[in-house]
Amino acid sequence: MSKKIKRRQFLAGMAAAPAVGLAAGATNAVAQTQRAPAPSVPPVPMTDRPTNDMPPQTIGKTGSDFMVDVLRSLDIDYIASCPGSTFRGIHESIINYGDNKKPEFITTLHEDTAAAMCHGYYKVAKKPMACMVHGTVGLQHASMAMYNAFADRVPMLVLTGNIGKQETRQAYIEWDHAAQDQGAMVRDFTKWDDQPASLQGFAESMVRGYDMMTTAPMAPVLIVADGDLQEDPIPPEVEKKLHIPKLKMRFQPAGDIAAVREAAKMLIAAQSPVIYTNRYGRTENAPALLIQLAELIGAPVVDNHNRMNMPNRHPLNHSLRREAALQSADLILALEPIDLFGLNNYVPDLVTRPNDARRRQAGLKIIHIGTEGMLAKSNFQDFQRFAEADLSVAGDAEATVPALIEALKTQMSAADRSRCDGRCAKVKEQSAKLLDQFRQEAAFQWEAMPISSARLTMELWDQIKNEDWMMPTETQFLSDWPYRLWDINKPYQTMGGSGAQGIGYNTPAALGAALANKDKGRLTVAVVGDGDLNMAPGVLWTAAHHKIPILYLVHNNRSYHQEVMMILRMASRRQRVNSKNVYVGTLIDNPAPDYAKIAQGYGLYAQGPLSDPKDLAAAIRRAIEVVKKGEPALIDIVSDGR
Amino acid sequence: MAMTMRILTLGSALAVFAFGAAQAQDTPKGDPKAGLAEFQKLGCYTCHGIIGQGTLRDGPRLNAALGYPAVLAQLRNPRYEMPIYTASQISDSGVADIFAYLASIPKGPDQKSIKQLQ
Numbered sequence: 001m002s003k004k005i006k007r008r009q010f011l012a013g014m015a016a017a018p019a020v021g022l023a024a025g026a027t028n029a030v031a032q033t034q035r036a037p038a039p040s041v042p043p044v045p046m047t048d049r050p051t052n053d054m055p056p057q058t059i060g061k062t063g064s065d066f067m068v069d070v071l072r073s074l075d076i077d078y079i080a081s082c083p084g085s086t087f088r089g090i091h092e093s094i095i096n097y098g099d100n101k102k103p104e105f106i107t108t109l110h111e112d113t114a115a116a117m118c119h120g121y122y123k124v125a126k127k128p129m130a131c132m133v134h135g136t137v138g139l140q141h142a143s144m145a146m147y148n149a150f151a152d153r154v155p156m157l158v159l160t161g162n163i164g165k166q167e168t169r170q171a172y173i174e175w176d177h178a179a180q181d182q183g184a185m186v187r188d189f190t191k192w193d194d195q196p197a198s199l200q201g202f203a204e205s206m207v208r209g210y211d212m213m214t215t216a217p218m219a220p221v222l223i224v225a226d227g228d229l230q231e232d233p234i235p236p237e238v239e240k241k242l243h244i245p246k247l248k249m250r251f252q253p254a255g256d257i258a259a260v261r262e263a264a265k266m267l268i269a270a271q272s273p274v275i276y277t278n279r280y281g282r283t284e285n286a287p288a289l290l291i292q293l294a295e296l297i298g299a300p301v302v303d304n305h306n307r308m309n310m311p312n313r314h315p316l317n318h319s320l321r322r323e324a325a326l327q328s329a330d331l332i333l334a335l336e337p338i339d340l341f342g343l344n345n346y347v348p349d350l351v352t353r354p355n356d357a358r359r360r361q362a363g364l365k366i367i368h369i370g371t372e373g374m375l376a377k378s379n380f381q382d383f384q385r386f387a388e389a390d391l392s393v394a395g396d397a398e399a400t401v402p403a404l405i406e407a408l409k410t411q412m413s414a415a416d417r418s419r420c421d422g423r424c425a426k427v428k429e430q431s432a433k434l435l436d437q438f439r440q441e442a443a444f445q446w447e448a449m450p451i452s453s454a455r456l457t458m459e460l461w462d463q464i465k466n467e468d469w470m471m472p473t474e475t476q477f478l479s480d481w482p483y484r485l486w487d488i489n490k491p492y493q494t495m496g497g498s499g500a501q502g503i504g505y506n507t508p509a510a511l512g513a514a515l516a517n518k519d520k521g522r523l524t525v526a527v528v529g530d531g532d533l534n535m536a537p538g539v540l541w542t543a544a545h546h547k548i549p550i551l552y553l554v555h556n557n558r559s560y561h562q563e564v565m566m567i568l569r570m571a572s573r574r575q576r577v578n579s580k581n582v583y584v585g586t587l588i589d590n591p592a593p594d595y596a597k598i599a600q601g602y603g604l605y606a607q608g609p610l611s612d613p614k615d616l617a618a619a620i621r622r623a624i625e626v627v628k629k630g631e632p633a634l635i636d637i638v639s640d641g642r
Numbered sequence: 643m644a645m646t647m648r649i650l651t652l653g654s655a656l657a658v659f660a661f662g663a664a665q666a667q668d669t670p671k672g673d674p675k676a677g678l679a680e681f682q683k684l685g686c687y688t689c690h691g692i693i694g695q696g697t698l699r700d701g702p703r704l705n706a707a708l709g710y711p712a713v714l715a716q717l718r719n720p721r722y723e724m725p726i727y728t729a730s731q732i733s734d735s736g737v738a739d740i741f742a743y744l745a746s747i748p749k750g751p752d753q754k755s756i757k758q759l760q
Contacts, residue, residue: 441703442759443752443755444703444750445693449692452692453697476699480698565689565700568684569725572725575730577684577725582685640692641697642697642699
């Protein structure tokens with residue numbers, strides 16, 4: 001680095017204010033500076049000013065300008081962040097050098113929100129978004145959302161800043177926000193991290209990181225941008241040599257062809273095969289491929305919904321008679337199952353937590369195709385309990401299914417095809433009666449107060465069913481009513497869950513999804529719990545500030561309801577359920593937060609709290625009108641627990 | 643207090659329904675209003691829903707057609723993952739009140755009559 005050009009020279013002092021001799025467009029050279037006459041009245045006492053003779057302005061292209069070039073080369077459209085001084089160089093370059101376009105700076109009020117937005121965005125856009133978090137403190141804030149994404153095998157590009165050189169750190173705060181190894185904080189749940197020491201190293205690490213995180217199994221990547229590298233001008237001799245590597249075309253790792261042929265052989269021999277999917281759907285091609293496979297072998301599909309795997313009303317989708325389907329299986333083909341052990345075993349929530357096997361056919365065979373074993377860290381236990389399989393194929397399931405279909409077609413005889421076709425017809429008949437049964441269950445709770453999850457869900461459905469909609473939020477706390485009664489048939493309409501069940505995922509991840517949907521013109525509808533919303537209510541401000549259209553329905557059961565059940569269960573086991581204290585710590589009540597007012601305070605159109613189910617339809621209609629105009633809206637709905 | 647507010651809310655819910663279902667002769671006479679209070683106090687609603695509609699993962703639908711003896715047996719000696727409720731937590735008459743509450747809940751409209759469900 002040139003001795004004459006040191007970091008943060010633009011703050012060096014008014015007494016040394018230069019006359020800038022930079023011609024327009026001369027960004028490839030550091031211009032000469034001239035000394036200006038000292039003002040007659042210095043703005044600060046002379047003794048407080050630095051004594052170095054460095055010019056007070058940065059001239060020419062800066063390191064962080066180049067970093068923005070790198071972000072652009074990776075096709076990063078958005079970077080979510082709340083500001084922090086460790087990355088002020090990149091921040092300034094994004095908004096001024098880059099004119100706040102590609103990437104556009106999305107302002108958030110918490111780093112967890114920034115990271116969770118990346119999570120939701122990827123699942124819709126199918127390409128990564130970036131977030132930028134403050135050194136040490138911001139990265140710790142972002143860490144839960146990063147862990148969720150890691151457990152969900154979703155990529156995001158996380159940037160943080162660090163003032164690496166001790167002698168250039170300002171006293172006190174910059175020491176608090178610097179680390180010898182920023183990546184250590186999150187290394188247990190990132191796929192890779194790096195702290196490059198040069199601009200060329202930064203470019204290569206960014207491209208390498210992008211390549212790694214978007215190759216299955218995917219996960220977040222952290223790149224640490226050194227403060228001096230960001231803030232200093234690029235010496236001309238360095239800039240001449242800078243090169244941003246080309247991002248290579250990527251193909252996902254598919255299973256070994258010999259193993260795939262063996263899987264086909266086993267499937268053809270099976271009498272009652274069942275396909276189980278969880279994190280299978282990586283692209284929008286996934287559902288069509290799965291249907292092709294299921295119809296070819298005449299197998300019901302049990303889907304655990306962690307991706308958009310299969311239309312819920314397809315007659316081969318037997319997810320809502322899960323145990324019945326799995327109990328009939330003599331072979332289970334598990335595609336990215338995540339928890340293969342839990343598919344056939346369970347630990348009931350009883351005293352001493354006994355292990356139990358689920359009822360399955362004797363001699364059940366299991367084929368596992370997935371990437372779970374290809375990315376496991378030692379500390380966090382999201383890899384689940386070890387499970388046996390008769391054939392395990394390491395590879396991305398969606399990338400492997402085409403080869404499996406081809407192998408089946410090659411190996412199946414005419415008799416095999418006839419047998420599978422007959423089975424397919426029978427399997428389709430089995431699911432026909434479920435819809436009416438669920439409708440009657442919903443009717444039973446139609447007038448209930450607090451408003452039932454069935455009523456909430458179906459009032460929403462009634463108003464979106466003719467729209468191009470997408471619902472990015474989890475449904476387990478809604479008793480899965482959308483999967484029971486909606487018609488989810490587009491390959492982008494759902495996107496699964498958080499990964500690690502870290503509460504506070506749904507509200508910001510839904511906004512990330514809405515940001516991607518905004519670019520596609522889709523209506524985003526998100527049902528979020530009050531507990532989830534309270535983890536990051538500032539998300540609402542980001543929605544309003546950036547005019548991201550999204551409808552939030554708050555499923556407001558005025559509690560951490562899962563924990564209400566847990567504590568009651570503990571108390572019942574211990575014969576203390578009559579205690580006056582049994583609800584201490586689990587209710588979000590007294591006072592009941594007014595989420596409509598909170599949302600209005602953040603600048604959203606909002607209604608509620610609604611307690612009468614008859615008010616729902618009109619309220620949702622009004623809110624959707626707002627969302628269609630490009631604004632976010634929220635309705636607070638006082639709801640039953642599940 | 644939070645619990646009071648919740649019970650008041652449930653009281654409104656109860657008002658939606660008429661007390662109609664006849665109880666079998668071998669079932670102790672219970673008070674549906676007291677049953678709602680017990681249903682709330684013991685936390686039955688948390689897994690089974692406020693009118694016993696059931697939730698997908700946490701508790702099945704409760705139906706008075708099960709009969710009082712079956713409900714009592716499940717509370718005293720539960721199958722599956724349901725917690726135990728001994729007589730020290732709820733008396734037999736308290737169970738009868740809960741049963742009366744469940745029996746008071748109408749079966750709901752025909753799903754075909756609800757536009758939003760079609």
